[in-house]
Amino acid sequence: MNTKSASMAFGIVFVLVGILGFIPNPLVAPHGVFAVNLAHNLVHILTGVVFILGATHFADKADMIFKGVGAAYVVVTIVGFMTSGNMLLGLVHINQADRWLHLGLAVVILAAGFMLPNRPATSN
Numbered sequence: 001m002n003t004k005s006a007s008m009a010f011g012i013v014f015v016l017v018g019i020l021g022f023i024p025n026p027l028v029a030p031h032g033v034f035a036v037n038l039a040h041n042l043v044h045i046l047t048g049v050v051f052i053l054g055a056t057h058f059a060d061k062a063d064m065i066f067k068g069v070g071a072a073y074v075v076v077t078i079v080g081f082m083t084s085g086n087m088l089l090g091l092v093h094i095n096q097a098d099r100w101l102h103l104g105l106a107v108v109i110l111a112a113g114f115m116l117p118n119r120p121a122t123s124n
Contacts, residue, residue: 001116002062002116002117002118002119003054003059003062003063003065003066003112003113003116003117003118004054004055004059004062004118004119005055006062006066006112006116007051007052007054007055007059007062007065007066008051008052008055008056010048010051010109010112011048011049011050011051011052011053011054011055012048012052013048014044014045014047014048014051015044015045015048015049015052016048017044017048018041018042018043018044018045018046018047018048019041019045021036021040021041021044022041030093033097034095034097034098034101035086035093035094035095035097035098036093037092037093039091039092039093040092040093040094043092047069050065050069051065051069053065054066060118060119062118063113063114063116063118064113065113066109066110066112066113066114066116067110067113067114069109070106070109070110070112070113071110073102073105073106073109073110074106074110076088076102076106077099077102077103077106080094080098080099080102081099
């Protein structure tokens with residue numbers, strides 16, 4: 001696996017989670033395990049699009065996409081844990097499960113950006 005293929009995988013998952021937030025379900029919903037609202041769903045879709053663009057149009061910079069998105073998730077995590085209510089910046093509905101998921105995503109996304117090769121391994 002390299003940053004291009006990982007970026008496509010992350011992109012697809014983020015877009016699907018964003019779409020899932022618009023469909024009533026117990027996992028990703030306003031009162032689900034992971035609390036979402038319109039803004040939260042749109043952030044997931046936008047993040048997915050960024051990853052997909054990283055895989056398709058900016059494959060040579062896919063590691064930078066991971067590092068940038070990972071850094072953004074670090075900020076989201078910090079702000080989320082500093083927020084006492086359930087609205088991140090007054091726009092994005094979150095709960096405790098979201099806070100911990102954002103922390104895990106920040107770690108995994110940054111790890112991918114720093115540890116995965118940016119190009120496919122060459123065979124000899």
